[in-house]
Amino acid sequence: MAELKRAHSWEISDSESEHEPGAPAEPESACSRAEPPPAPTVRCSDPGDRRRGNRGGDREGREERERQREEKDRRRQERVRQKEERERQKEEKRKAVERVKRLKPEEYLKTVTVNIHPVLLQDSGCDVLLSTLAGLEWRSRIEEHNLTHTISWSRDLPHTEDEDGSVVEEDQVLMVVTQMEFVDMMMSIRQALIGGCEEAESLFQPLCDYLNRNTGIVLSLLVTGGQYCQWGVSYDDDNEDEVCPRSQLGLHNLDIEEVLVYLQLYKNVTVHFLFGWQEVMDHVCAVTKALSKRPFRTLQEVPDLGFCVDGLWAGGVRVDRSGWGLAQVWTRQIQQLNRVSVAMATAVTTAYPSPQLLLQAYERAASAEERCGLLADVTVRGGAKERCVGPELSGRVHRLMTSQKPELVLD
Incomplete structure (x- = not known):
């Protein structure tokens, strides 16, 4: 029998790595190798995802650029x-x-034209007016008007966006008549006032027709050739028959005054009695200068409040955001009533520091008499002796605070 050889080492296959059931587990050797952790899974990016990501970034960039462009x-x-x-x-x-x-007046005069009716040239004294206007370098023009014997004014508007460069007629008109022509007018007026008589032929009828057509005209009547002053009073009483038209009319001063009052009240015509054309020239120059100053003064004028009086009282009271000054305003409101002194107004506002408190006191009153006399017993301190407000002022304050009628007279 062949001799059996013993293996020097054991070779363990993969199939034998599992223990048999019930077999004791062998201790792990120190020289055994630990199993490495699994490597992270690297996912390969899809080209389609990259394109979608780039497309979203491009859209946001375009939107941002659009917003910046719109903001710019x-x-x-x-x-x-x-x-x-x-x-x-x-x-x-x-x-x-x-x-x-x-x-400005100096510029305004350059646009003003003095219009003279040709009838006035028949009087030799009109040369004084024409030569004076030429010496002052004022524009004048000879032309017929709707009313004879008149001097009027017109101004040229500049060519601007607001103004079309037209000619505007002023509202001032002077009618120059002789003493005899004025006497005829007085006779016509007297016959018209008496009634039942046919009016004499004079310049009064054309004057009335002209004033009826032009309601906004301010007309002045200049009577030349006599030493006669207004309201029938002569400068020289000794030579009254020579210088006054009364002798030619056979009328008394009262009759002449009646005619002048009629012209003033019913026709709004003022009458000036002048010595001659020298005074007419002075009157024309005065009216021209007044017309040249009127626009500039109107521009500078500040319309005042009609219910405010002049002086320091109308200066007002400054009220700040904290409410300081309201008490003084309340005192001024009571003081605006007639015959109310500072002491009386202060007594009312001291008893009732605000309008709301006074209104609440009126509501708590049982009757109308009690409301009207609520402030009658309020003591006014100041002066020689103390006194009360009184029922008269108490009633006025009550009407001021409670009345719903704007036209009600408080006093």
């Missing part, structure tokens, strides 16, 4: 709008300055 356009439009607004304001200021400059 908006800022540019805002700058353009602000620039246009500044240019518009600058242009408005320039036009306002030019408008104010044109309204």
Whole structure:
């Protein structure tokens, strides 16, 4: 029998790595090798996913660029709008300055024309007026008007966006008549006032027709050739028959005054009695200068409040955000009533520091008499002795605080 050889080492196959059931597990050898952790799985990116990711990033980039472009356009439009607004304001200021400059009297006189009716040229004294206007370098024109014997004014508007360069007629008109023509007018007026008589032929009827057609005209009647003052009073009583038209009419001063009052009240015509054309020229120059100053003064005038009086009282009271000053305003409101002193107004506002408190006191009153006399017993301190507000002022304050009628008279 052949001799059996013993193996020096055991070779364990993979099939024998599992122990048999019930067999004790062999201790792991120290020299045994630990099993390495599994390597992380690296997923290979899909080209389609990369394209979708790039496409989403490009869309966000385009949207961001669009937003930036819109913001830049908006800022540019805002700058353009602000620039246009500044240019518009600058242009408005320039036009306002030019408008104010044109309204100055020295500039305004350059646009005014004095219109003289040809009938006035028949009087030799009219040469004084024409030569004076030429010496002052004022424009004058001889033309017929709707009313004879008149001097009127017109001004040329400049060619601007707001104004079309037309001619505007002023509301002032002077009618120059001689003493005899005025006597005829007085006779016509007297016959019209008496009634039942046919009016004498004079300039009064054309004057009435003209005033009926032009209601806004301010007409003045200049009577030349006599030393006669208004209201029938002569400068020289000794030579009354020579200088006054009363002798030619056979009328008394009362009759003449009646005619003058009729012209003033019913026709709004003022009568001026002048010595001659020298005074007529002075009157025309005065009216022309007054017309040249009127637009500039109207521009500078600030309309005052009709219910405010002049003086420091109308200066007002400053009220800050904390409410300081309201008590003084409340005192001023009571003081605006007639015959109410500072002491009386202070007594009312001290008893009731606010209008709301006074209204609540009125609501708590049982009757109308009690409400009207609520402030009657309030003591007024100041002066020689103390006194009460009284029922009269108490009733006025009650009407002021509770009345719903705007036309009610408080006093």
